[in-house]
Amino acid sequence: MTTTCDVLIQGGGGAGCSAALHLAQRGMRVILLERGLVGGQASGVNYGGVRQQGRNPAELPIARRSREIWGRLGVLVGTDAEFTVTGHLKLARSEAEEAELIAYLDVAKQHDLPLRMVGRNAIHRDYPWLGPLVVAGSFAPEDGAANPRLLSPALAHAARAAGADIREHAEVVAHAHDGARFTLRTKAGESFAAPVLLNVAGFWGGAVAAAFGEAVPIEPLSPNMAVTEPLPYFIEPNLGVVGGNVYLRQIPRGNVILGGGHGEADASIPWSRPLPEVTMEAAQLATQLVPALAGVQIIRSWSGIDGRMPDRIPVIGPSRTTAGLFHAFGFSGHGFQLGPGIGAIMAELIVDGRTDIPLDPFRIDRF
Ligand SMILES: Cc1cc2nc3c(=O)[nH]c(=O)nc-3n(C[C@H](O)[C@H](O)[C@H](O)COP(=O)(O)OP(=O)(O)OC[C@H]3O[C@@H](n4cnc5c(N)ncnc54)[C@H](O)[C@@H]3O)c2cc1C
Incomplete structure (x- = not known):
């Protein structure tokens, strides 16, 4: 039938x-x-x-x-999926990267995406826990994260x-x-x-x-993910970098979720796993961004499978x-x-x- x-x-x-x-x-x-x-x-x-x-x-x-729908998810489906508008702070670690962030302001403007530069002095004043490698950032106040x-x-x-x-x-x-x-x-x-x-x-x-x-x-894509033990909450925005080799966010419970690099997968099973050396490299890059993460324990790592064009x-x-x-x-x-x-x-x-x-x-x- x-x-x-x-x-x-x-x-x-x-x-x-x-x-x-x-x-x-x-x-x-x-x-x-x-x-x-x-x-x-x-x-x-x-x-x-x-x-x-x-x-x-x-x-x-x-x-x-989609962002408009995220904003009314609670009404639409009865939960906000823990969507929290923390803002997304994209960091530059060189002048060339800073120039990339500045260039993107025009793109954002064309699409009515709220976005502002955080310059050299302001970035360390507003986010005193950032390491010296960071030279500037761009902040998207409507962005955030969800579960x-x-x-x-x-x-x-x-x-x-x-x-x-x-x-x-x-x-x-x-x-x-x-x-x-x-x-x-x-x-x-x-x-x-x-x-x-x-x-x-x-x-x-x-x-x-x-x-x-x-x-x-299409190819399988398996971002490498990890999460740390809980720490006192201090990283409010979702953090990324120009080039995307590391990204991290802290949830209010205290754990820091971080990603960077790729794991491996066999999409025919389907099965994926993170790679320890990739996790360690992402952790090192994260520590350069936020030195207070040095020595923090990673308690779990994982990956998944998306399709990359x-x-x-x-x-x-x-x-x-x-x-x-x-x-x-x-x-x-x-x-x-x-x-x-x-x-x-x-x-x-x-x-x-x-x-x-x-x-x-x-x-x-x-x-
Ligand atoms: C580790 C990781 C981190 C990521 N981080 C982010 C992030 O921070 N922000 C962001 O925006 N995106 C992120 N992404 C990307 C994002 O998760 C994906 O792009 C998105 O979830 C894809 O959604 P989808 O519905 O297209 O696919 P999927 O979630 O893969 O859903 C497709 C579904 O199709 C089903 N399916 C396949 N074949 C069949 C079949 N023959 N019969 C029936 N069902 C079938 C699968 O079981 C699957 O459930 C990340 C992805 C990964 C893997």
Whole structure:
């Protein structure tokens, strides 16, 4: 027996769960198929950065849209997923890096993103715990961080309440399209059909696209993450650097979450792990930024799997081979912030046939 609906969604990360919610709110009959648990992959294990500054300019309209949703998450899904507006402080460690931060101010202005420079004197006055290596910073007051474990389950819960059928442990193993509708078969032998298929399968979205004749050069990306023992709370903003080789934030409980470099993964299992030498290097870089972290114990490290595109921006928009197929995958290590907005934008594309967000830079046939 085949179960039918209006829209089938493959993938229950932040993008898929948000799409299920927004489509259900628009009255669509939605079935979401997730291989494991919702938020079990990148969306649930990431660093938790809800950051707009520093993004590719093409992504900023989506990031702005998503930020608006982050701000009303409590109303939308019943939890704020611990979203805390701490601001994001991006640090320069040389004059060349400072010049990069200054240049980005214009980009931010074009997209109404609040952003201000913190100059050489002010940076050490306002953040006296920063090391001498830091020469300047740019501060995005609307940015912050959230708890990645909470977002996708909360979106899925709200989507269910709005009428969506969210199925976990439902791995899609076969896709077919007869010209009018898609039929998806799961490992358990179930069959689902709809005129619209939304491919939000993260790294594995590349294989879905390939199944419809539009293979893309996607690679697995596994950021290396670690967390320290709790310390007295003193680092308020989420910290990044030009070049991105280290980033860290402290949660109010006191633990410092830090990232930098890459672990390793086998996406076919799927399985990922951090590398001890990479963790140590990130810890060393973190200590240069914040000397008070010297000697602090790392209590856990981990990684995950995202899909990275050659130009570091995702694939978003309609298929170029198959009517009714839509893609949003390959977020290249920065799709957690975008997830809520992606769901809203994909719902507009599917229900209204259009969205105000410029999606041309994300076309699947750009490679
Ligand atoms: C360690 C790490 C740190 C990161 N830090 C940040 C950060 O600080 N800020 C930020 O903005 N972004 C960050 N990112 C990136 C961000 O997590 C991802 O870009 C985003 O979560 C991708 O969401 P998604 O919904 O596209 O994919 P995913 O969360 O990967 O969801 C896709 C889902 O599809 C499912 N799926 C795949 N194949 C099938 C199948 N055959 N059948 C059924 N289901 C299937 C998977 O099980 C998965 O749950 C980080 C990523 C990692 C890995």
